[in-house]
Amino acid sequence: MKTLKPLTIEEANENSQVIFSAVKSKIGRVPNLYAAMGVSDKLLRGFLTFTETLKSGEFTSKEYEAIALATSQTNSCDYCLSAHTAIGKMNGFTEQDTLDIRDHSIEDTKLKAIGTLVSDLINLKGHPSDTTVDNFFDAGFNKAAFVELIAIVALTTISNNIYHNGGFEIDFPKAQNTEQLHLV
Template identity: 75%
Template sequence: MNTLKPLSLEEANENSQAILKAVKGKIGMVPNLYATMGASDKLLGGFLTFTETLKSGEFTNKEYEAIALATSQANECAYCLSAHTTLGKMNGFTEEETLQLRYNTIEDTKLNALVTLVSEVVNQKGHPSQDAIDTFFSTGYTKTAFAELLGAVALTTITNNVYHNGGFEIDFPKAQNIEQLQEV
């Protein structure tokens, strides 16, 4: 169902316009996801602020993208898989590694513990197995990282839900193996 749609700058309220103009100035475009989130300046502004805050936390940019890829895979979001595959490659992952992160098969033990826990958090509705938690900690992650992981999963789930309820095209190079997930 396409309840939401991307707003043009003219359609957005004054606060959303300012936020969208700042996004365009920073990254050179306004992704359809953000233009859609702009239906609420509180959602868009709060999302971007919380994202910036979490990205200054425990995880590297690569780890943050791994979290986003695993969350988007579990939530079956073609848009976010495409966006985070692009961002993951910009942060040093290969195309093959982005697929391995999505399917919890990456050889890097620490990254695999991360994406396995993320997948369980999403698929088990916030109740990952003790084994996944123990493995996460045994690879060197802390309770602070665990708390921030929950926040990053929540943020990515917001974007996944906006896409699932939006009527917009994917404006990033399309990730592999998303054909069955595309609704637009």
């Protein structure tokens, strides 16, 4: 059963309507994910504020998108893979880069360390291996980046779970190779 659906501006409460208007004026539309989150203006406002805060942190925009891609891949979220593939391309990734991040074949040492740490955090329930953590620090990241990565994984997992409980239309160009996510 899919519990969540995107709200129209008329269906949203007054606070969510204000947020929808701000999002629309900033990016030209309200993505379905945000429209579904809008059932709780507290969640939507907090999510957007936390996202902006973390995007001003330790990671470049490409590294941030690599974290979001690796998280969405590990959590099997078609919607977020599509969104972060599109955003990643706007930040300089090629289509192949996004696929390589998702399957851990990216050659860039920093991006590989990010992807491995994300995967370990999710698959090992918050307990990455010592080797994975050491590789992350050896790639040049600091402890602030480590905790911010944990936060970005948590934030992206929220959006993954909203989609999993909504199953609404993907309103971004569909990411390649998502059909493999559902073979398990």
